[in-house]
Structure formats: structure tokens, C-alpha cells
Amino acid sequence: MNKYQTDYTDTLDSTAEKGFVKYPRHESMIMKGNFAAAEAAKLCRAGFIPAYPITPQTSIVEQLSEKVSSGKMDATYINMDSEHSVFAAAMGAAIVGERVFTATSGQGLFYAHEVLHAIAHFRLPMVVCNVGRPSIPWNIWSDQSDSLSQRDTGWIQFYGESSQEVLDTIIQSYIISEKLEIPVMVVLDAFYQSHTSENIWVPEQSLVDEFLPKKKLTGKEVNAEEPIAIGGLIPPEHYEKFNYAFWKDMNTVENLSTEVSDRFEKHFGRKYQNVEAVNIGPHTKTVLVTMSSLSTTAKGVIRKYPEVGLLKLRLFKPFPKKSVNEALKELPGDAVIACVERNFMGDHFGAIMQEMKRALYSKNYTMYDFYAGVGGKDVSPITIEKILYKIRNRSSADKVHLDEVNWIDIEN
Amino acid sequence: MEPLYDFVIKDEKVHPGALSCRGCGWSLLVRHLASIMGEETVYVVPASCFSIIAGPYPMNELKGSVVHTIFAAAPATATGVRAALDRQGKKDVPVVVLAGDGGTFDIGFQSMSGAATRGENILYIVNNNGAYMNTGIQTSSATPFGAVTTTNPGPGYKKTWPKDLMGIVGAHNIPYAATGSLAFMEDLRTKMARARDTKGFRLLMIDGPCPPGHKTDPALSITIGRLAVESKLFPLFEIEHLNYKINHYPERDCPVTECMKLQGRFRHLFKEGNEHIVKEIQEHTDKTWSRLLALEKIGQTLEATV
Numbered sequence: 001m002n003k004y005q006t007d008y009t010d011t012l013d014s015t016a017e018k019g020f021v022k023y024p025r026h027e028s029m030i031m032k033g034n035f036a037a038a039e040a041a042k043l044c045r046a047g048f049i050p051a052y053p054i055t056p057q058t059s060i061v062e063q064l065s066e067k068v069s070s071g072k073m074d075a076t077y078i079n080m081d082s083e084h085s086v087f088a089a090a091m092g093a094a095i096v097g098e099r100v101f102t103a104t105s106g107q108g109l110f111y112a113h114e115v116l117h118a119i120a121h122f123r124l125p126m127v128v129c130n131v132g133r134p135s136i137p138w139n140i141w142s143d144q145s146d147s148l149s150q151r152d153t154g155w156i157q158f159y160g161e162s163s164q165e166v167l168d169t170i171i172q173s174y175i176i177s178e179k180l181e182i183p184v185m186v187v188l189d190a191f192y193q194s195h196t197s198e199n200i201w202v203p204e205q206s207l208v209d210e211f212l213p214k215k216k217l218t219g220k221e222v223n224a225e226e227p228i229a230i231g232g233l234i235p236p237e238h239y240e241k242f243n244y245a246f247w248k249d250m251n252t253v254e255n256l257s258t259e260v261s262d263r264f265e266k267h268f269g270r271k272y273q274n275v276e277a278v279n280i281g282p283h284t285k286t287v288l289v290t291m292s293s294l295s296t297t298a299k300g301v302i303r304k305y306p307e308v309g310l311l312k313l314r315l316f317k318p319f320p321k322k323s324v325n326e327a328l329k330e331l332p333g334d335a336v337i338a339c340v341e342r343n344f345m346g347d348h349f350g351a352i353m354q355e356m357k358r359a360l361y362s363k364n365y366t367m368y369d370f371y372a373g374v375g376g377k378d379v380s381p382i383t384i385e386k387i388l389y390k391i392r393n394r395s396s397a398d399k400v401h402l403d404e405v406n407w408i409d410i411e412n
Numbered sequence: 413m414e415p416l417y418d419f420v421i422k423d424e425k426v427h428p429g430a431l432s433c434r435g436c437g438w439s440l441l442v443r444h445l446a447s448i449m450g451e452e453t454v455y456v457v458p459a460s461c462f463s464i465i466a467g468p469y470p471m472n473e474l475k476g477s478v479v480h481t482i483f484a485a486a487p488a489t490a491t492g493v494r495a496a497l498d499r500q501g502k503k504d505v506p507v508v509v510l511a512g513d514g515g516t517f518d519i520g521f522q523s524m525s526g527a528a529t530r531g532e533n534i535l536y537i538v539n540n541n542g543a544y545m546n547t548g549i550q551t552s553s554a555t556p557f558g559a560v561t562t563t564n565p566g567p568g569y570k571k572t573w574p575k576d577l578m579g580i581v582g583a584h585n586i587p588y589a590a591t592g593s594l595a596f597m598e599d600l601r602t603k604m605a606r607a608r609d610t611k612g613f614r615l616l617m618i619d620g621p622c623p624p625g626h627k628t629d630p631a632l633s634i635t636i637g638r639l640a641v642e643s644k645l646f647p648l649f650e651i652e653h654l655n656y657k658i659n660h661y662p663e664r665d666c667p668v669t670e671c672m673k674l675q676g677r678f679r680h681l682f683k684e685g686n687e688h689i690v691k692e693i694q695e696h697t698d699k700t701w702s703r704l705l706a707l708e709k710i711g712q713t714l715e716a717t718v
Contacts, residue, residue: 048486048495076495080488081526088485088523092492093457095479098499100492118482222477224452224497224505229472232479238469 019332023269026201033193036200037103037129038063039171042073043208044127046101047215049077050089052108055140056190056209057131060103083108094124097221097229099174099214101126105190106133106146113150116183120154122142122231123246125177127170130187131194132292134344134375136397142190142378144291144343148351149317154246156184156253157317160289161276163188165314168270170258171203173273174212179256180249189342190376192293211267254320274320277327278302279308284331287311287390289339289352294372294379298340301384308388311353321359328360331348337365340384342373348405369405385406413453413698415600419550425475432465435623435630438539438638440594442474444511445537448604451475453506454493458630459484460512461546462539470522475708482688484519486511487527490534498533506535506608513554513620514541517575525687528584535607541620542574549625556645560676561625568679573696581615582651588614590650590659594621597639599659619646639671644701655711668694 022028031039038060041049049068051061067073076093080086083104090100109130114192119126134143148158160166160175168186174186188194222228225356234242254274261272278299280287285307290298302308311327313320328337337360341350349357353369360367370387373379386408393400401411425446430439436462453476457463462482467473471675481489486509494507516524516538527534543561544550548562553575562568581589588610592600600618607614619640621633628636640646641660642649645668669690672678681689 011519032528047499050492076499078495078530080491081522081529083524085485085488085491085526089492089495090489091481091493092479092489093496094492095489096493096496096500098492098496114482115485135509197581222454222479222493223500224454224477224502227451227472227477229466229470229474230479232471232478233464233468235468348534366440 008298013319023201025204025207027204029200030197031163031200031202031319032059032129032197033166033188034059034165034195035063035166037170037188038067038169039202041101041364042067042210043203043205044099044101044171044174045074045214046099047075048090048093048098048100049075050080050086050102050249050349051077052080052083052086054105054108055082056133057103057105057108057129059194060129060131064101067124067333073093074153078105078138081133087112087119089120090126090128091122091124092113094119094126095122095222097215097217100125101128103129103131104141104144105131108134109146109150109378113153114333116150116153116155120185120221121242122372123181124183125174125181126183127173127177128183128185129166129170130185132187133190139375140190140395142192142342142373143375144351145185145345145374146402148343149345150185151317151351154182155186155317156182156315158314159316160193161292161295161314163193164200165272166193167200167202168264168268168272171208171212171313172257172264172272175260176253178215180251180253182253187292189293199292204279208269211264218291249320253318254322255288257315258323274313274315274323275327276312276314278310278312280311280327281330282308284309284335286336286338286388287328288384288387289313289356291316292342293354294340297379298379298384301381301388305388316355319355324356324359331365335365335366337367338391339367339369340379340386341369341371341389342379344371344374353405366403367404371407372404372409377409403412419444419597419601421560423447425449425451426473427475429464430465430473431467433622433624433630434596435621435628436461436465437541437594437618437620437622437633438462441533441537441539441618441620443562444597445508445604446476446603448601448608449476449508451687454479454497454510456481456486456490456493456507456509458509458511458515459483459537460510460515461541462510462512464546471487481702483515485523486515486520487523487532487534487536488697491527492529496532507533509534509536511536511538512541512546513538514544514552517577519554525580526588528581528615529611531586533611536613536615536617537649538577538617539620540617541625543622543625557696558575558681560680561677566680577624578617578649578651582654582656584613585654586614587612588650588652591648592616592618592640592647593637593646594618595634596641596660603650616621625677626676627679632674635678636671636674639674641664642666643668643671644697645671647701647704649704650682655715656704657706657711658708668697691704700716
């Protein structure tokens with residue numbers, strides 16, 4: 001056995017051990033992540049769904065098309081001519097006040113980039129699922145470079161660890177989006193989530209309706225009866241005011257997200273936070289920072305190491321600086337923070353490290369960045385063990401090579 | 413004497429103070445269009461001269477709703493607007509795209525084709541002034557052969573023919589597509605009303621006078637427009653489900669030079685030694701007209717045999 005490889009099977013979480021929880025007014029189903037996302041859109045009563053296929057998102061829009069054409073869902077579903085047009089149509093329907101949902105991935109999201117800005121700066125509520133994959137050269141596998149590179153478009157971004165979390169986060173996202181009039185992107189992992197079946201608790205429609213009522217018109221929509229013009233040329237003396245108002249609302253996302261999650265827990269029974277801290281306290285020497293499904297893998301590995309904790313980022317944009325600092329409140333100053341990146345932003349640091357550095361500015365933690373799992377490479381327990389081994393033995397006589405930034409599966 | 417056709421607008425559906433250049437076609441076009449569409453209309457406007465003419469924030473030239481949108485996707489935005497209005501029981505509220513030739517022939521081409529293919533219930537107006545005029549006269553794929561623009565300057569004048577947009581749009585088998593000219597107002601207003609009353613994807617392409625871009629006298633916009641039709645540079649016709657119908661057969665033999673010589677963008681073609689270029693344009697124009705006649709005939713023949 002490799003020196004940093006250990007038997008991890010006995011550390012995996014077991015539902016049976018914890019006892020089987022039955023959520024009232026839910027149905028237990030086995031579902032792929034993409035199906036869960038489509039189910040969430042139906043439960044949220046999305047009324048307009050412009051669609052365009054792209055691997056590995058396609059089964060979301062296929063599912064929605066099936067739900068609409070069979071009459072299970074009351075929505076207008078339109079097969080568009082591109083993702084650019086999908087997002088433009090989403091924008092048009094949101095301007096008139098419909099609850100909009102769509103899904104995309106990788107190149108589709110890159111192609112829609114222009115429209116993402118327009119939707120956010122028009123202050124239009126909508127929820128969109130992105131199944132993360134990188135850019136060309138062609139790769140359809142799990143990678144968060146697509147959505148992370150859209151972080152400055154003005155969209156709120158959540159990353160789901162499980163497909164249950166994706167379904168639940170979509171429901172919460174409509175509340176946040178419609179309250180603040182800021183669009184939300186819910187990101188799930190390609191294949192590890194999109195095409196992997198999990199046990200999922202699907203809430204009853206009435207339970208969702210109580211939490212998320214039907215969309216009401218605010219009076220700001222284009223309604224044709226009272227003529228308004230929106231989006232026309234805005235001179236400098238006015239433009240700033242729009243950004244200022246946006247900025248003020250963006251600053252409230254972190255608290256609102258916590259509020260909505262708390263209400264969600266009371267209503268549905270499942271708890272979510274902007275960030276999730278596992279085993280972070282005065283005794284913690286190392287904290288892994290993760291997003292999405294590899295968090296589950298890492299959570300399994302760290303159960304063997306009482307000195308290792310984990311910080312999972314669920315809300316990524318706006319970056320939950322307050323929640324991160326609260327989660328690390330008891331972390332000793334000499335602890336190590338290690339970011340696990342499933343993205344490459346064309347920069348020295350990966351996206352997580354960049355944001356963590358900003359959030360922890362003035363703190364003196366030693367921080368390391370680990371590129372792992374880009375382009376869909378599996379981040380197995382072995383990879384996590386390698387990261388922990390390097391950190392643990394960084395100053396040992398063995399002379400383990402550890403840089404500030406590491407490509408864990410390439411460099412030794 | 414009573415005029416043959418009274419095109420004076422009695423009930424203006426636009427506010428005074430449009431920001432167009434003198435002699436621009438957009439204002440006249442939109443005044444007539446708005447008077448026909450009525451106030452309960454949603455206009456979707458991609459980047460174009462009309463984005464400016466419609467008025468900067470917080471103004472609105474139109475007594476109707478205006479959604480300013482991105483350059484490449486006005487028909488897609490209109491698709492969303494249409495779907496949402498339909499869901500809210502407003503199926504009778506017209507959704508009208510007001511785009512330029514750049515936004516239609518080039519950057520918005522796919523989005524327009526998509527909307528046409530889906531049969532979206534949208535009226536698409538393209539004001540074809542033959543270049544990116546809002547950015548200062550750059551070549552588009554609607555720019556005429558021989559014209560000078562800032563990106564085809566001097567001896568580098570445009571040496572390719574414009575895209576046959578009407579042929580392409582017509583090939584989508586849409587219920588109604590037509591060309592129109594501000595110099596033929598009765599024809600244009602009739603087409604606007606017909607387009608308004610037709611369901612599905614409809615498109616009107618209007619010849620757009622542009623004095624700064626075409627280097628013309630603003631007072632001659634209508635004259636030049638009439639000569640464009642008479643010289644067959646801009647024929648008036650309709651396409652209804654693949655069937656062509658010509659609406660105006662010029663009575664006299666009007667050479668293209670009559671129209672072109674009034675436009676500074678073609679001035680270089682009248683210099684000694686360039687006669688062959690003018691001849692080429694005349695031949696191409698004649699051929700295009702013959703083709704149009706043939707297309708009209710095909711429709712008539714097919715109809716007679718069915």
C-alpha cells in the first residue's frame with residue numbers, strides 16, 4: 001500500500017448507522033442529479049423554460065420537456081437556437097414577470113456570458129442550473145471553471161454537495177432571487193452528480209407551495225398597458241446609482257441566505273448553511289476547503305484524522321466572508337488552510353484560494369492551494385490523503401515537496 | 413384636389429423629440445408603425461440607431477413599451493416576452509422587434525432564424541440602411557456592392573454583394589415577409605397593417621435612408637428611396653409561405669445610376685475608368701429583378717396547378 005494511502009471504507013458515512021430519517025410530506029426516490037434539478041424546477045412552478053442541449057446538462061431539459069408535454073407541469077417550454085438565445089429568452093420572460101428556469105453547462109454558459117451580465121444588471125430574478133464542465137479542448141467532465149469564471153457577472157452562486165442539496169437549494173434560491181431581484185446559479189458536478197443516482201427526498205408539491213408561493217408581479221414588469229422603456233442608454237450620472245443599489249442588495253445576500261436556510265430547515269427538516277464546518281475547533285491543525293461532491297469524499301477521509309477539519313463552501317458568490325470567518329473563529333493561528341480546486345482560472349491560485357485569501361486577509365494562516373480533479377479527474381480518498389500527507393510532513397526530515405500551489409496528481 | 417392617399421398621421425403614437433439625424437428613416441418608419449400597432453405594443457430593440465433614437469434613460473419616444481436588449485438576440489428576447497405575455501393572457505399584445513441591418517443580417521441572424529423557424533408570434537422590422545450606422549458607417553453584410561464605408565474605404569470599397577435576406581427569410585416558410593419603402597407610404601402602411609393582422613413570424617424590411625452614412629442630402633431621403641424602387645435596387649415585394657408577389661413594377665426604365673449618383677458613398681464609381689463597375693451593378697440589379705419575376709411566376713404556376 002502506498003504510504004499515504006489508507007483503507008477508507010470503514011470511514012464512509014452510513015445512513016443505516018445514523019438511523020433512517022423519514023421526512024414527513026416527502027417521497028423517497030432514487031434519482032440522478034439532473035432529474036432532481038428538473039424535479040425542483042417543477043416543484044418551484046417555473047413557468048418559462050427556454051432550452052438548449054449540452055452534455056452533461058441535457059437530461060435536465062429533456063426531463064422538463066417531458067414534464068411539460070405530458071401535462072405534469074404548467075410551463076411554456078421552448079427549444080431555442082443556442083444558449084445565448086436561451087438566456088436572452090429567459091431575460092425577456094423575466095422582464096414580463098414569469099418565473100424562469102433553465103440549465104446549461106460549460107461552453108453553453110460561456111456562450112451566454114454576455115446575457116448573464118444583462119440579466120443580473122436588469123435585476124431579473126431567475127434560477128438556473130449549471131452542470132460544471134471546462135472549456136475547449138473538449139472535455140465534458142466535472143470541473144467548476146465554467147461557473148467560477150462567471151463569478152463577476154452579478155449572479156449569486158450556490159454549489160451543491162449532493163443532489164438533495166441541489167434540489168433543496170433551487171427551492172431556496174427562488175426565494176432569495178425574487179426577494180432581491182438578483183439571478184441565482186445553482187451548480188452541480190458533471191457525472192458525479194448529474195448522472196449518478198442518489199436517494200433523494202422529494203417534497204410534496206403543497207409543502208413547496210407553502211414555502212415558495214406562486215410568483216407575484218411586482219409592478220415593475222413590462223405589462224404593455226402602462227408603457228415603460230427599460231434598458232435604454234444610461235448616462236454616467238445615473239449609471240452609478242444602479243450599481244450602488246445592486247451593491248447594497250448584494251451585501252445582504254449572505255444574511256438572507258442564512259435566513260432562508262433556517263426557514264427551510266423549519267419547513268422541510270434539512271439544514272443548510274452558507275458554509276459547512278466539520279471538525280473545526282481549537283484542536284484543528286489543518287482545514288480543507290472544498291466545494292461540491294468532493295466534499296463528501298474529503299469528509300470521509302478526515303474522520304480518521306482528529307486534527308483535520310473541513311470547510312465546505314455552499315454559497316460562493318457573493319463570497320460568504322462573514323460565514324467563513326465565523327466558521328474559523330476557533331481555529332488556531334498556526335493552523336494550515338488547504339484549498340482543493342476543481343477549477344483553473346488561468347491564474348496562479350485557483351478560485352477558492354483567491355477568495356479565501358481575500359476573506360482571511362489580515363489573518364496569518366498558512367495557506368496552500370491544491371489543484372485536483374480538473375477536467376473531471378476523480379478526486380478519490382487517495383488524492384485527499386496525499387494532500388494531508390504533504391501538509392503533515394511538510395517540515396519533516398523526509399523533505400516532502402510542498403509549494404504554496406500544488407498540482408497534487410502531477411507533481412510529487 | 414384630394415390626395416390619392418392620405419398618410420398624415422392623425423393620432424400620433426410617438427412623442428415629439430426623436431434623436432434621429434435629419435433625413436433618417438427610422439423616425440418616419442416608427443411613427444407610421446406605431447400609429448398602426450397602437451399603444452399596447454411591446455417593442456424589443458437590439459443595439460441599433462433606434463436604441464438611441466428611442467431615447468436615453470429615463471425617456472421613451474414611443475407611446476408603447478420598449479425593451480432594450482443585447483445586439484445578438486432581440487428575437488430571442490422577444491420570444492421570452494411573447495411567451496410571458498401569452499401566459500398572462502395577453503395574446504393580443506403585439507411584440508415587435510425594431511432592428512437594423514447589422515442586428516439582422518449579421519449578429520442577430522441566428523436568433524432571427526431561430527424565431528422564424530419556431531414560428532414565434534412576433535413582428536420583425538428591419539430598417540436596412542446598409543451599414544453599421546450607429547457606430548459610424550461600418551460595412552455590414554447588407555452593405556451594397558460598390559459602397560464606401562469606414563471599413564471599406566476609398567479604393568477598398570465593398571466588392572461583395574449583400575446577403576439576400578428576404579430570400580433566406582422567405583425560405584423559412586413564414587406567413588408574411590415584405591419589403592417596404594418610405595417613398596411608397598400607401599404600400600408600406602398596407603403591409604404594416606397586414607403584418608399586424610397576421611399571426612406567426614412576420615418580417616418587414618424597409619429601405620432605410622441615412623444621410624450621414626450614404627452621404628446624401630437629408631432633403632432627398634424620400635426621392636432617393638423612390639429612385640431605389642424605380643431602379644429596382646430595392647424592389648417592393650411580399651413573400652407569403654414561399655410565394656413571391658411583386659408590389660410595384662417600375663413603369664419607366666430607370667438606370668441604377670439615377671439613384672446612386674445622389675449618394676456620396678458611390679461617388680468614386682462615377683470617376684473615369686470605373687464605368688465597368690457601374691455596369692456590373694446594373695447587370696446584377698437586372699438579373700436580380702428577372703429572378704424576382706421568375707420567383708413570382710413559380711408561385712403563380714404552382715397555385716394554378718394545385
